[in-house]
Amino acid sequence: MLERIETILTPSGPVAALIDPVFRVMTSLIFIIGGLGHFGMHQMMLDRMAESPWRDVVNSIADPSLLLWLSGAVFIVFGISLALGFMTRLSAVIILLTLVPITFFTHIAPGHTGPLFKNIAIMGALAYFWFRGCGAYALDNRLAQH
Template sequence: MATTISVNSRSVQILRIFVSGIFHVAGFNHLLHVEKTAKRIEQANFKGIAHLFGEPQWLIIISGIVMLLAGFIFLIGYKTKWAALILMGVLIPITLTIQVGQITTLGPLFKNIAILGGLLFFVLNDTSTSRKPI
């Protein structure tokens, strides 16, 4: 049985804004630096994961667009749960491909894990501010 807790709605908005920021930055970086990002994939220990999904350069462009669109939808709080799921769907393969196996750079790995935790908060909780009366 789940326990209900009270959370300040302003803190939920701030969390949503902060978590969405990384996707705007990453999305623009993907679109502006396709070749540089593709080189990072090719140097990654688990680059085979990216290749399972297709040509890395196309994946970079598609993921950049998805991060920008879903990040904006998440930012404004529209269909937050779905936007969070989509962002998780982009972040997990990126994390597995680039950060996992890079033992010298654990910071980015745990940054992505923290971001996944923030997104999971919105997947597991109803954070809508307008509730219909019962």
């Protein structure tokens, strides 16, 4: 019975190939929109960082405002790149390396477990692209043909 259910739920070849661009776009949207938020809601995010128990560590790394601008730019640029399947592995790694300290310094705080586990799940998606690559319908594939 379980085998039958598995067979019924397994998408066919052409439909299965669509999951790659859909997953890339769905994953990248949180970075593109969130990155724009780093610019549009800059002060609100700075205020949130100031409430973090890790604010002194963040301040010792660099100016929090500068870090917010940089992370926003990384999320937008490499989020778009990920969505297009262009430099997919590099994009996933760069976003992941940007997301880890943000998660640690912003979301490991009382009352932030929802965003913490959301980011952990997103890190799983980024690890997937890092290890698997772009999948179907990606610029990486088109460029590899030339």
